[in-house]
Amino acid sequence: MRLHLITVGEPKLAYARAGWDEYEKRLRRYHKVQVTRVTGKTQALESEAVRRAAGRAPLVLLDPRGRQFTSEGLSAYLDAQGVAGVGELAFAIGGPDGHTDELRAGAHLLWGLGQLTLPHDLAMVVLAEALYRASTISAGEPYHRG
Template identity: 60%
Template structure:
């Protein structure tokens, strides 16, 4: 399955750039990847929908469902088996997502009750997806 990362803005801090590059590279073993970086503007909803196309739309949103690593792995497998060839994972800007965008999403994913800086959220998302992908393949990265 192709993972399409759509971010409002891009990592600015050195640790986040390095983390993004590291986990993005690791994920290429398991998925085809695409990244779209959108400019931070008042309401990027239409830009996000245009970038998403017909992909399965999964927003990072504090109102969403929290996963264990194993549950995220199963969710990725279920989406792939449902016939979606692409999953668009969206990290919004500092104001989060609009109600319109949330209503059009297939799924809202919460990484927890904590609020993360934008740069850190990007790295945590990629690491979680990498971990979930190794679980699906039965590889030893995850020791839960």
Template identity: 40%
Template structure:
């Protein structure tokens, strides 16, 4: 499965840039993971860009109002999508104003990384870490030893 992460704006904080680069590098061993940055703006503009960029894929909207998943539940969801023959999954991180109801309603999954509202750069690093963790679990690799 091709995983695309679409984030509004580019990371400006050093630790986010470093974390993003590190997890993207690690993920290259496990398949196709692509990070795209779209222009930041109002929630309407950003959500419209997310909708256009995610056509034809499983849509995962990251939003604090979404479903909270354990890592094991996330592994099961991704594995189920792969078993159904889904080719693409798109994970969408919005700007500071969040997502529109239209984008959330179009999602296959609205996922809350935490009950806390996370700054969008930090959410990107957490998402990439979880995708890396899922990939190692699917391969049967011990994450803590990689």
């Protein structure tokens, strides 16, 4: 399955850049990965750029109001999408103000990483690591031992 990771901007802090690069590289062992960085001067322009970047792919928005997964649950979700014939999923992290109500309303899924507010850079690393962890669970590999 293709995983399209859409972010507003890119990691700015060194730790986040290193983490993103590492988990994106690892994730490519299991999926075709596309990364799109979008920009916009307003929340509305950012959300429109995310929508355009996702194209026809089901859009999973990272949003604190969204469904929370365990690592095993995320693995099962990805597997179910693959079995259902979904060839691509687009995952999007919004800017400082998040996504517009309109974009959220049209999303395939809202995914909450937890109730904490995370800095943008850290959320990007958590997204990439969570997808990698879920992929290793699906593959029956020992990375996840919890």
